[in-house]
Amino acid sequence: MEILKGKPVADAVCIDVTKRVEDLKNNGICPKLAIVRVGEKPDDIYYESGAKKRMESVGIDVLSVVLPADIAQDTLEAKISEINGDASIHGILLLMPLPKAIDENRIKSLISVEKDIDGLTRESMVSLYEGTANGFAPCTPSAVMELLEYNKIDVSGKRVVIIGRSLVVGRPLSMLMLAKNATVTVCHSRTKDLPAVCRDADILVAAVGRARMVTADYIRQGAVVVDVGINMDDEGKMCGDVDFDSASGVAGAITPVPAGVGSITTSVLAKHVVIAAERSAR
Amino acid sequence: MEILKGKPVADAVCIDVTKRVEDLKNNGICPKLAIVRVGEKPDDIYYESGAKKRMESVGIDVLSVVLPADIAQDTLEAKISEINGDASIHGILLLMPLPKAIDENRIKSLISVEKDIDGLTRESMVSLYEGTANGFAPCTPSAVMELLEYNKIDVSGKRVVIIGRSLVVGRPLSMLMLAKNATVTVCHSRTKDLPAVCRDADILVAAVGRARMVTADYIRQGAVVVDVGINMDDEGKMCGDVDFDSASGVAGAITPVPAGVGSITTSVLAKHVVIAAERSAR
Secondary structure, three states: OEEOOOHHHHHHHHHHHHHHHHHHHHOOOOOEEEEEEEOOOHHHHHHHHHHHHHHHHHOOEEEEEEEOOOOOHHHHHHHHHHHHHOOOOOEEEEOOOOOOOOOHHHHHHHOOHHHOOOOOOHHHHHHHHHOOOOOOOOHHHHHHHHHHHHOOOOOOOOEEEEEOOOOOOHHHHHHHHHHOOOEEEEEOOOOOOHHHHHOOOOEEEEOOOOOOOEOHHHOOOOOEEEEOOOEEOOOOOEEOOEOHHHHOOOOOEEOOOOOOHHHOHHHHHHHHHHHHHHHHHO | OEEOOOHHHHHHHHHHHHHHHHHHHHOOOOOEEEEEEEOOOHHHHHHHHHHHHHHHHHOOEEEEEEEOOOOOHHHHHHHHHHHHHOOOOOEEEEOOOOOOOOOHHHHHHHOOHHHOOOOOOHHHHHHHHHOOOOOOOOHHHHHHHHHHHHOOOOOOOOEEEEEOOOOOOHHHHHHHHHHOOOEEEEEOOOOOOHHHHHOOOOEEEEOOOOOOOEOHHHOOOOOEEEEOOOEEOOOOOEEOOEOHHHHOOOOOEEOOOOOOHHHOHHHHHHHHHHHHHHHHOO
16 A cells, blocks of 8 residues: 655655746746735635745745735725736735635636636636636646646546535546546535445545545545545544545555645645746747 | 436426516516527528527527628627627527637627527536536536436436536536536546446436447446437438437436437527526516
């Protein structure tokens, strides 16, 4: 049984990104990400700090846009439009959820698709659905694809079962998998006999948000198990959607939590910023 | 083994639509569909004639817009914009493919989402993908859902396998099925051991475009088989993607071709026009 750690994948992505950043800089373009944070939520600050460090490590500039939690809708809209219009910025990371008084969908829809490196906009979604490569997928499903590719796990023709149908993981991942010619099944809370459906999978992806729900009886002998969940168990310990101890007796390969898919997302974010910068140069 | 014919479904849809058209007319709104045909292709004329008859039978007005095959891009664009702006028209049916000299994607994108009763635009697609009910799905996948609903075949929790991933049937149908809580698998030409995957299905939908490809060995005993294919066999006889004689020995219920799903599509079109007209009245 192989443990598929995130770090070597993240490192490989970063080596590639660093090289591309250098090429861009040699052509007079300095890739730059704007991180928009509204308020002082600890989760946001933590994620922002990690993303910032990652960008700096690969040579991408970061503009931190920190706005008060009680910001007015139109002020925030004006700010997003300003960043959209700034040609020196190639990507926009909007930390969410936004405060409840804000119409989040409206704000998201303002981000121009070219800078939507976290795949939030409807324009990005439809390019995923259509299978065109104009937009970006959200970072977590992109990280899953990077992990499989790095480990030379070809999905073409394989049976991929995804537990979860959210717009941030399940749905976009199903589209990315379909684009790579996987045979894709999407499961969810209403699926009957979920373990049996999951046992059909060559590659099982858990993105459901329930601590250690996926046990050995969900897994076909030798299958690849990718755990996208990030949960806290009753003892306050971080764990995935997969019961690692149980699953690792059956799976052929499995990602751990922490130190799995989650540790690849900021590298993918950096990659998306570089791609956006490369496209802007054309 | 039950044969699931299209006609009773179409009839039921039309009874409902007729009633809703009357209600609209009592409120001073006459639902109206514009059919845009470019050139004189026999297939287009045939489909237009069927759609027209259907609309008339339920009391929906039709405006036939027939344009020359050598129309200029900007003239066609202006025409679409004109129809978009005409408040008396509630739906637009654009017959495709358009002549090769025309940028079809550009023309499609001009249709306003409110009038896009055949689900062609990216805006309609993303509303399907997101699971919001703002747009319309294309008529064929909608017809499949009508057929199942009419026959009281609940898809919730069931295993639905769709062969085909096109933007007109496979993909939109997967989204409609997911919205109804089916466990959805999408197969295609690269799927390994397709018969085995299909045998997992409680409901199998064939939308692949290969004459009589799906035989008894693709079907679990008692499964529902929905045949979306319309093909001509070597003898010039119309047939589906399913080998009816072979499949009917195993399936619990099966749609015929012709006289199956295909005979529901124009009724669904009428239903979409009425829904568009109802929305315009709000």
